[in-house]
Amino acid sequence: METNGQGIEKFSIRTPCSSANIGPGFDVIGLALSIYLELQVTVDHTKTSSEHPLNCRITYEGQGENSGEVPLDPASNLITRVALYVLRCHDQRAFPVETHVHIVNPIPLGRGLGSSGAAVVAGVMLGKEVGGLDLDNDRLFDFCLMIERHPDNIGAALFGGFVGTYLKPLSPEDVARVEIPLAEVLPAPAGGVDTGERPPEPPYGIGHHIKFPWCRQIKAVAIIPEFQVPTAKAREVLPANYPRQDVTFNLQRIALLPVALGQSPPDPELIYLAMQDKLHQQYRQTLIPGLGDIVESMSPSTQEGLLGVCLSGAGPTILALATSNYEQIADRIIEFFKKEGIRCQWLILEPAEGTKVIRRD
Numbered sequence: 001m002e003t004n005g006q007g008i009e010k011f012s013i014r015t016p017c018s019s020a021n022i023g024p025g026f027d028v029i030g031l032a033l034s035i036y037l038e039l040q041v042t043v044d045h046t047k048t049s050s051e052h053p054l055n056c057r058i059t060y061e062g063q064g065e066n067s068g069e070v071p072l073d074p075a076s077n078l079i080t081r082v083a084l085y086v087l088r089c090h091d092q093r094a095f096p097v098e099t100h101v102h103i104v105n106p107i108p109l110g111r112g113l114g115s116s117g118a119a120v121v122a123g124v125m126l127g128k129e130v131g132g133l134d135l136d137n138d139r140l141f142d143f144c145l146m147i148e149r150h151p152d153n154i155g156a157a158l159f160g161g162f163v164g165t166y167l168k169p170l171s172p173e174d175v176a177r178v179e180i181p182l183a184e185v186l187p188a189p190a191g192g193v194d195t196g197e198r199p200p201e202p203p204y205g206i207g208h209h210i211k212f213p214w215c216r217q218i219k220a221v222a223i224i225p226e227f228q229v230p231t232a233k234a235r236e237v238l239p240a241n242y243p244r245q246d247v248t249f250n251l252q253r254i255a256l257l258p259v260a261l262g263q264s265p266p267d268p269e270l271i272y273l274a275m276q277d278k279l280h281q282q283y284r285q286t287l288i289p290g291l292g293d294i295v296e297s298m299s300p301s302t303q304e305g306l307l308g309v310c311l312s313g314a315g316p317t318i319l320a321l322a323t324s325n326y327e328q329i330a331d332r333i334i335e336f337f338k339k340e341g342i343r344c345q346w347l348i349l350e351p352a353e354g355t356k357v358i359r360r361d
Helices: 078-088 115-131 137-147 151-159 171-177 231-236 245-262 268-274 291-297 325-339
Strands: 008-021 024-044 058-064 099-105 161-166 206-212 219-225 305-312 316-324 346-348 354-361
Touching: 008 115, 008 151, 024 115, 024 151, 024 219, 024 245, 078 099, 078 115, 078 137, 099 115, 115 137, 115 151, 137 151, 137 206, 137 268, 151 161, 151 206, 161 231, 161 245, 206 219, 206 245, 219 325, 268 305, 291 305, 291 325, 325 346
Parallel strands: 058 099
Antiparallel strands: 008 024, 008 354, 024 099, 024 161, 161 206, 219 316, 219 346, 305 316
């Protein structure tokens, strides 16, 4: 068999999970956290043909491994579907011959820790790397936001740290395109339709982000219940319109929160007040048993070391920011879930760096 002389290329893509909202920052603030999705990629340039669809073989280990939740067809898997969108915007219809993507995913699925956001970011980076494309992170952000319209999760997973984000609305023309794998915008099939045409590249500057400082003394205690809340279902329970006083309530607190979480030493009372919310948590209590009691009863005055508690993304994970007594805080929150017959695991997490590409021998 003839070869192209490039040999075998190996690299890994490492993308953190994320927690969105952080109290009042609904659809605005995201925090990258130290659980990492990893893609272990091998491209065998010595091959001239592949028996795998789209020249790509997918293997998987991790969350949902034996549940059938994670498709291994590159046309259906979210990560590779996103990578194909990036490649096809640059006139590459398939992966290089022959590509193997081994996915290692410890991020719980459907728990409010940005599993789909991490998959989108990793997929865009995968497309860039296997396609040999000259795209910086700001441009990759545009591609990500054509696929998933949650800039808080996407921004945190791509850039890392504690970030504020915003995005511009898509034009009607962009929403109407069937070639774009807009997971949340398009009707089924969620991956869009492969028309064989070149998809439109994203407009420039769809979204923007800014990194906020984070006090190093603050850790994130994630209490992860053993059930899922699909993002679409969590959106359905939100009202179409909000009372003006509730919007004002959140605006006042979101103006304080990034400053409060960057100060050292942290001010527990200020952070606790700044993490309160009236735009999403109260409406999601019907989906997450015990949520109301947890938010109302957990405070710095009742629990030493605690700064504040909130729903992570759409839930059901509870995020408690704290400086000490992490196990006691986790145990107390877990007790609320036990009363509802719900088991949990818990982790101490820290702010994480953004997505990295690591070359392997």
